[in-house]
Amino acid sequence: MFAILGDIVFEVVSSPENLSSMRQYDYVEQRVVQDRPRLQWLADELELIEFEMLLHSTVANPALRLFELETAAMLHEALPLVFGNGDYRGFFVIVTLGVISQQHSAWGDPLAIRVRMVLREWPFALDPNQPPVPNFTPLGLVSAPGGAGTASLAAPAGLGTLPVPGVSALLTPGVSAAAPSATVQPGDISTAVITRSAVS
Numbered sequence: 001m002f003a004i005l006g007d008i009v010f011e012v013v014s015s016p017e018n019l020s021s022m023r024q025y026d027y028v029e030q031r032v033v034q035d036r037p038r039l040q041w042l043a044d045e046l047e048l049i050e051f052e053m054l055l056h057s058t059v060a061n062p063a064l065r066l067f068e069l070e071t072a073a074m075l076h077e078a079l080p081l082v083f084g085n086g087d088y089r090g091f092f093v094i095v096t097l098g099v100i101s102q103q104h105s106a107w108g109d110p111l112a113i114r115v116r117m118v119l120r121e122w123p124f125a126l127d128p129n130q131p132p133v134p135n136f137t138p139l140g141l142v143s144a145p146g147g148a149g150t151a152s153l154a155a156p157a158g159l160g161t162l163p164v165p166g167v168s169a170l171l172t173p174g175v176s177a178a179a180p181s182a183t184v185q186p187g188d189i190s191t192a193v194i195t196r197s198a199v200s
Contacts, residue, residue, distance in 0.1 A: 005092070005119075006079030008068050010051075011059065018052040046121040049081070049092065054102075055113045062113040066099065069117065073097050078122035091122035 002010045024045035030038045055062035072079060073094035081089040096118035103112035 001084045003081065003083045005081050006072060006077075008072060008079075010053070017054060018050070020050045022048045022050075046123060047089075048121075049089070049119040051115070051117045051119070053115050053117075055115060057111045062110050066110075066113055066115065069094065069097060069115065078124075081119065089121075091124065092119035093122055094118070095120045 004010070026042040026045055027039045028042055030040050032038055055065045076093065078091040078093050081092045083089070094117060096116070098116035100114040101110050101112075102114055103110070105111055
C-alpha cells in the first residue's frame with residue numbers, strides 16, 4: 001500500500017506518478033516612518049498536496065476507483081491521510097479532481113484514466129466529522145457527579161424531588177401529575193428545577 005485517504009487505498013502499482021506538497025508562510029508588511037518596511041509573521045498557511053496518477057484496468061476497475069474519489073469529494077468530509085510507511089499527515093479534503101480519459105474499450109468503458117487530485121489540509125487535530133462540543137451544558141445530557149445518572153435530592157413535602165446540582169431536570173423530572181409521554185409538554189417540569197451549568 002502506498003497511501004490511504006480515509007477508506008480509499010492507493011496501491012503500490014497504481015501509486016501517484018507525481019506527488020508534490022506545498023506550504024506557505026504568511027507575512028504582512030508594516031510600513032515604518034523613514035525606514036524600510038518590517039515584516040510581521042501572521043500564520044502558516046494550510047498544506048496542499050497534489051497527486052497525479054494513472055488508474056488502469058490491469059490493476060483495478062478505473063471507473064470504480066474514480067467513483068470512490070468523486071464520492072469522497074462530493075461528501076465534503078475531511079479524511080485522514082496516512083502513507084504506507086506510517087507517516088500520518090493529518091486530515092485533508094479534496095479540493096480539485098481533474099480527469100483525463102486516455103483509453104477506452106470498444107464498448108466505451110474506460111481502460112485508463114489519468115487523475116490529478118489536490119488535497120488541502122484540514123486544520124484540526126481532532127476528528128472534524130464529529131459535531132462541535134457546545135460551550136454550555138445542553139439540557140438532558142449531563143450525568144450526575146460520580147456516575148449517579150438520574151440521582152435526585154429529597155425536597156420539602158409536596159414538591160417531589162429536586163435534581164442534583166448540575167443535572168438537568170429532564171433527567172430527573174420529579175413528580176408530574178400528567179401521564180408519561182414520549183414528548184415533554186408544558187407543565188411536565190417545573191421551571192424552578194430546570195438548571196443549566198457550565199461545562200467543567
